[in-house]
Amino acid sequence: MKYVDEYRDPNQCEQLVDTIQRTASRVWTIMEVCGGQTHGLLRHGIDQALEKKVHLIHGPGCPVCVTPLESIDFAIELAERPDIMLTSFGDMLRVPGSRTSLLRARAAGAQVRIVYSPLDAVQMAVTNRDRQVVFFAVGFETTAPATALAVQQANRLALRNFSLLAAHVRVLPVMEMLAASDSNLVQGFLAAGHVCTVTGSNCYEAFANRHQIPVVVTGFEPVDLLLGILECVRQLERGEARVRNCYPRSVHAAGNLQAMAAIDDVFEPCDRPWRGIGIVPLGGFRLRTQWARFDASERFPRTVQPARESPDCRAGDVLMGRIKPTECDCFGTTCTPENPLGAPMVSAEGACAAYYRFKSQGTRSGVDLHGIWKQ
Ligand code: SF4
Known part of the structure; x- marks a missing residue:
């Protein structure tokens, strides 16, 4: 299928993984902002393929x-x-x-x-x-x-x-909040391709400059994701902080x-x-x-009282990239997609749902570069 198959090409994916690993001189911490990207990274095993050189933090881009x-x-x-x-x-x-x-x-x-x-x-x-x-x-x-x-x-x-x-x-204000936080670990952002289809990429220029952090507009297929990560790693290795569009088939600067x-x-x-x-x-x-x-x-008059979240759900920590979903005590026990305790276990873009689907079912016990990209 045009615009899909060429972005799932196994040989290109392997070459990109190899190039990223050879380009990175150390481990870089990169946040994919969008939950759709999180699902793509986990579904295709990209997080595992790159784990020695890229630490991926999952961002808050799940509107549900x-x-x-x-x-x-x-x-x-x-x-x-x-x-x-x-x-x-x-x-x-x-x-x-x-x-x-x-x-x-x-x-x-x-x-x-x-x-x-x-x-x-x-x-x-x-x-x-x-x-x-x-x-x-x-x-x-x-x-x-x-x-x-x-x-x-x-x-x-x-x-x-x-x-x-x-x-x-x-999306940009929450990226500002993350980048300005004293506990921020993120060194580069993969901006959400579909949001940028509407907003363009120009709107990130001041942000990248102010925080001296690369922002790479990135799509959702495995080749898109790997191209975005490679551009981010290249900038980090060179000490650059630019906005780059790695999703040009959908996103224009304006x-x-x-x-x-x-x-x-x-x-x-x-x-x-x-x-x-x-x-x-x-x-x-x-x-x-x-x-x-x-x-x-x-x-309509509103009568609902302010409500308290379940104290056991650590969705905020997950959404801000402070913990991985598997570090939540409820993950896969009292919180599952069938019986969710928090929203990230429900949504098609939720990080907890992605981990449950791709990490806890034994479907990703190893990285098979030829098998991964085709799914
Ligand atoms: S949604 Fe479930 S697994 Fe995710 S942080 Fe909340 S309780 Fe934990």
Whole structure:
């Protein structure tokens, strides 16, 4: 398949692993920001293939994982109201709130619908005029443009029964938080390719310069991941701190201007609590004042109380790269994908789920360079 097979070529992967190992004169610590990249690295055994020269730290780029407990509890409260139909992406349904999940609430009779696009939620509002349709909007800059378009569409249709529970997050502010931390170990970042498809790569220039840290825009296939790591290692060996785009088939320096314009029209940056991490300054998007009539938290009174995370779940440490998921006592015992204690065990982009799938099942007992890249 074009644009896939050539980025899974086993011979190219072996050459890249070899080049990285010969280029690195010491062990470098690199963070892949996005959970999709974490899954790619583990699925293809890249972490093991490079472990003698590259220490990979898994970053906070899993939007489902960082959605605050209070937002999930509020979404469940809304879904349980007889006059509201709550819509969201499928991943959100299994994430535990403080007392239940949207999936369990749906099994108990709450009106919860999975959608594949925010525009599907707008369409549900068109066909269900007797109900309030709330879209629980999560995700990074990748999904925010589609949410913005949904709000604009609802406005064009003069819908009074559509609103957003907006929990979109922004990736650069959390990278700032990580890089500025006294305990930061990260020496180079693999920036999330799909986020950069929207934002472009230029937005990282000031960050790389200020923190003197390389930022390499990286995709998700094994060749993409290895090219990103190689560029990062080369810069670190030369003492450079530049922004480089190793995902040019998807990312342009200026990004997608139309998508950014849609975000800018509907949303403005705001401080936002990230689950397990705390308040990230300017780490989220909220609706601008002129779109406030589409804000579900304005439209419906919120009665949920601030909730406490399970004290056993170390999601914050995992999301900030302080521990590997396997260092959490609950991993694979009281916390599994079937019975998750924290969001990183639920999401398709969660690091704990990736470790459970690729590390704890005995599927990666050794590194077989010819077998790995084909999966
Ligand atoms: S393994 Fe489960 S309990 Fe432990 S940090 Fe991950 S999600 Fe939380």
